[in-house]
Structure formats: C-alpha cells, structure tokens
Amino acid sequence: MRLRDTRPPFAGLANLSETALSALPTPCYLLDEAQLRRNGELLLGVQQRTGCKILLAQKAFSNFDLYPLLAPYLAGTEASGLYESRLGRETLPDKENHVFCAAYRADAFDELLHYADHIVFNSPRQLARFGPAAKAAGKSVGLRINPECSTQEGHAIYDPCAPGSRLGTTRAQWDAAVQADPALPGLLDGLHFHTLCEQDSDALALTLAAVEDRFGDLLPRIQWLNFGGGHHITRPGYDLPTLERCITETQTKYSVQVYLEPGEAWALNAGYLVTTVLDTLRNGDTSLAILDLSAACHTPDVIEMPYRPPLLNAGDPGERAVTFRLGGPTCLAGDVIGDYSFDAPLTEGDRLLFGDMAIYTTCKNNTFNGMPLPPIWTMDASGTCRELVKFGYEDFKMRVGNSKK
Numbered sequence: 001m002r003l004r005d006t007r008p009p010f011a012g013l014a015n016l017s018e019t020a021l022s023a024l025p026t027p028c029y030l031l032d033e034a035q036l037r038r039n040g041e042l043l044l045g046v047q048q049r050t051g052c053k054i055l056l057a058q059k060a061f062s063n064f065d066l067y068p069l070l071a072p073y074l075a076g077t078e079a080s081g082l083y084e085s086r087l088g089r090e091t092l093p094d095k096e097n098h099v100f101c102a103a104y105r106a107d108a109f110d111e112l113l114h115y116a117d118h119i120v121f122n123s124p125r126q127l128a129r130f131g132p133a134a135k136a137a138g139k140s141v142g143l144r145i146n147p148e149c150s151t152q153e154g155h156a157i158y159d160p161c162a163p164g165s166r167l168g169t170t171r172a173q174w175d176a177a178v179q180a181d182p183a184l185p186g187l188l189d190g191l192h193f194h195t196l197c198e199q200d201s202d203a204l205a206l207t208l209a210a211v212e213d214r215f216g217d218l219l220p221r222i223q224w225l226n227f228g229g230g231h232h233i234t235r236p237g238y239d240l241p242t243l244e245r246c247i248t249e250t251q252t253k254y255s256v257q258v259y260l261e262p263g264e265a266w267a268l269n270a271g272y273l274v275t276t277v278l279d280t281l282r283n284g285d286t287s288l289a290i291l292d293l294s295a296a297c298h299t300p301d302v303i304e305m306p307y308r309p310p311l312l313n314a315g316d317p318g319e320r321a322v323t324f325r326l327g328g329p330t331c332l333a334g335d336v337i338g339d340y341s342f343d344a345p346l347t348e349g350d351r352l353l354f355g356d357m358a359i360y361t362t363c364k365n366n367t368f369n370g371m372p373l374p375p376i377w378t379m380d381a382s383g384t385c386r387e388l389v390k391f392g393y394e395d396f397k398m399r400v401g402n403s404k405k
C-alpha cells in the first residue's frame with residue numbers, strides 16, 4: 001500500500017493541551033517527535049519499495065538529539081562540510097556519512113577523511129586535487145554534475161542550474177577537464193546532482209532526462225547516482241509513484257545505487273515556534289504586532305527565501321475580521337513575518353504558534369541585535385513537552401569575542 005500523506009501543518013498538535021502550550025516559555029521551538037516519525041515512515045517506505053537509500057541532509061535539520069528517533073528510517077547523513085560530517089559520525093556512527101562541499105580546504109581534508117565515506121567534489125579541479133587521497137583512504141568518490149536544467153521559477157538563489165552557477169560541473173567543463181587530464185574519469189565511483197527545491201517528482205523526471213542527455217555515457221561506468229535534495233516527498237499530495245518510477249528505472253537501466261538526500265522532507269511540518277505578542281500599534285491603516293520572536297534571527301528563511309509560515313488560527317490578510325502585520329523586536333525595518341488575519345484584535349500577551357518550524361530554523365538562527373536564541377523543546381506522541389536545551393547571554397557573547405577573559 002502506498003502511504004499518502006494528507007496532514008495539515010498543525011495535525012501534530014492534536015494531543016497538545018492548552019495547559020501544556022501555555023506552560024511553554026516564549027519564544028520557543030517545539031519539535032514534534034510523532035510527526036518526525038511519520039515522515040521517517042514515509043521515507044522508509046520509498047526505500048523499501050525501490051531499494052534506494054535516503055540520507056538526512058543535516059543543513060535543514062541538525063537537532064542531533066532526535067537522530068536516534070530517525071535512525072530506523074535513514075540510511076545515513078549528508079553533510080555540507082567538516083562539522084556536519086563530524087556530527088553525523090559522532091551521533092550515528094554506524095550509518096553512511098556523505099559530504100558535498102563547493103570547495104574543500106586542504107587543511108581540513110585529512111580530518112574529513114576520518115568521518116566521511118562518500119566524498120562528492122564540485123569541480124574537476126577539486127576532484128583532481130583531493131580525489132586520489134580520498135580513494136587511497138578507501139572512500140567512495142563522486143562529482144556533482146550540473147545538468148543545466150532549471151525547473152524552478154521565481155527564486156533563482158535556490159536554482160543551482162541558473163546561468164553562471166558555481167554549483168556542479170557542466171558537460172563542457174567536464175569535457176575540457178578530461179581532455180587536459182584523462183585520468184579523471186578513473187577516480188569516479190559516483191555522480192551527484194542537486195537541482196530541486198521543495199519540488200514534486202515531475203521536476204525530478206525532467207531533470208533525470210537532462211542528466212541522461214548530458215551525462216548518459218558516464219552512467220554505466222559508475223556505482224551510484226545521488227539525486228540530491230529538494231524532493232518534498234512528505235508533503236501532502238506529493239507524487240510518490242513518479243518518484244519511485246524514476247528511482248527503479250535508473251537503478252535497473254544503469255545498475256547503480258540511487259541515493260536521495262532531502263533535508264526538508266525529514267522534518268516537514270514537524271516543528272512549531274511559539275511566540276508572545278509584546279506590543280500592538282497602529283500606523284495609518286496598518287495594525288501591527290511586535291512579537292518576541294524575530295524573523296531575521298529565528299526564522300531567517302522567511303526573509304531570505306522568502307516564504308510565509310503557517311500560523312495557527314489565522315488567515316490570509318482580510319480573510320478574518322482583523323488583519324495584523326507581525327514583526328520582530330529588532331531594529332531591522334524588514335524584520336516582518338507577514339500579514340495575517342484573526343477573528344479578534346491581537347493584544348499584548350497573546351500567544352501565537354507558527355507551523356513547519358523544524359527545518360532551516362534552529363540550525364540557521366543567529367543573535368543579531370543581541371536577540372536571545374529560543375530554547376528548543378520536544379513534544380512526544382502523548383503531547384508531553386520537555387526542554388531539550390536553552391541558551392543565554394553567554395551564547396551571544398561567545399560568538400562576538402573572547403568571552404573567557
């Protein structure tokens with residue numbers, strides 16, 4: 001049976017009592033263990049039905065205390081560099097450890113060899129420079145390719161296939177490099193592409209066709225092909241049959257092991273951010289609320305991506321009786337989460353709860369303006385909440401100077 005996911009973003013709150021919610025400090029990230037497990041079950045199903053291996057891209061979710069919970073479902077971790085690779089090795093020592101970095105440093109490469117099993121290079125030059133050492137250490141070596149197939153519209157910063165991209169090797173770059181150094185193909189155990197962002201499997205199918213078109217001659221010579229991340233597999237309505245067809249056809253046709261390395265899909269809709277209204281004001285026709293969380297500090301993707309996080313018991317502007325612009329307490333004029341409507345005007349002390357806050361949040365936040373980092377709590381399947389970690393003044397100070405003096 002295929003698992004179809006129809007959960008709304010707040011489905012996981014069913015067991016959270018009003019009392020438990022009001023006992024949480026704010027702002028506070030709340031990680032939802034049951035929803036993480038549910039994502040894990042969906043991703044395990046794909047692996048069981050197709051034989052592919054799915055890694056956790058730690059850049060999206062690196063709350064390692066929850067890794068044991070995900071361990072039964074994942075084949076390993078994917079890292080963006082030395083520290084994430086080390087975290088994966090320390091916390092999941094028996095799982096595969098893959099790393100891709102746009103450029104490795106000579107002074108960190110030996111240490112990386114202690115942690116990673118699969119090392120993916122971004123350019124033929126880096127492959128030539130570090131590939132032989134990686135192979136001598138028994139590592140599986142790969143190259144990130146750029147199939148030059150853009151399937152994203154509207155946010156070029158997330159499109160590694162955009163013209164002039166620094167990410168991945170184009171066919172022209174590869175041909176020129178091999179002409180200069182014919183030994184390069186002999187270093188390759190696998191290929192890797194990452195071109196998607198929050199996309200469905202139709203975009204993957206298009207990309208795979210471009211990969212075959214440009215790099216098809218290399219595929220029969222390699223052992224693995226990594227489809228990268230950006231597959232929104234656990235999103236309600238995601239087209240699983242097309243994904244699974246892409247995987248099985250590729251594995252059969254080229255005798256390769258297919259890997260996927262999503263980040264978001266593991267922790268989609270598996271976290272919340274609880275906040276309190278500190279003040280309300282009105283400027284002309286605009287009603288505003290200042291929250292105790294900052295978009296710039298605590299949900300940076302809201303500004304960078306940009307996107308509008310789901311908010312419990314709120315609607316789009318004008319949909320409900322009153323509309324408020326929600327912003328943070330920092331000095332940044334653009335520290336705004338968005339405009340939301342409510343049944344009644346917001347007042348000081350009201351609590352709000354944003355959804356889908358487990359990904360690209362705790363691993364990406366910052367202390368701009370001296371903003372405190374929110375504590376991280378967990379919620380188990382019964383709705384019981386526990387503090388995982390809290391931060392204080394020292395966590396701000398140690399990042400801007402020698403706080404031990």
Ligand SMILES: Cc1ncc(COP(=O)(O)O)c(C=O)c1O
Binds near residue numbers: 078196198228
């Ligand atoms: C190389 C690579 N792999 C995996 C991912 C994870 O992507 P996502 O969290 O969108 O699934 C990213 C995200 O940028 C990436 O750059």
